[in-house]
Amino acid sequence: MCLFVEDKIMERVAEVKVLLVENVCEVCKIGTMQQTDMPILLSNPPKWEHKCTYCEHRDWYTLKYPYQKFEKVN
Numbered sequence: 001m002c003l004f005v006e007d008k009i010m011e012r013v014a015e016v017k018v019l020l021v022e023n024v025c026e027v028c029k030i031g032t033m034q035q036t037d038m039p040i041l042l043s044n045p046p047k048w049e050h051k052c053t054y055c056e057h058r059d060w061y062t063l064k065y066p067y068q069k070f071e072k073v074n
């Protein structure tokens with residue numbers, strides 16, 4: 001019996017580039033939606049309030065925008 005499960009981990013290191021995922025405002029199509037300081041909306045799934053950087057349109061999303069995405073560099 002092996003109690004040290006960590007021994008089975010095979011680490012691999014990869015070079016990545018960071019991508020920024022923005023949510024373009026559906027109203028003005030100019031600004032991007034940014035998460036506000038409003039507390040989380042306790043829906044299922046929970047949502048965060050966002051405000052457009054250009055027209056101040058507000059909407060709720062399950063993801064926090066903008067967010068970062070990592071892509072492997074070959």
Ligand SMILES: [Zn+2]
Pocket residue numbers: 025026027028029030031052053054055056057
């Ligand atoms: Zn807008």
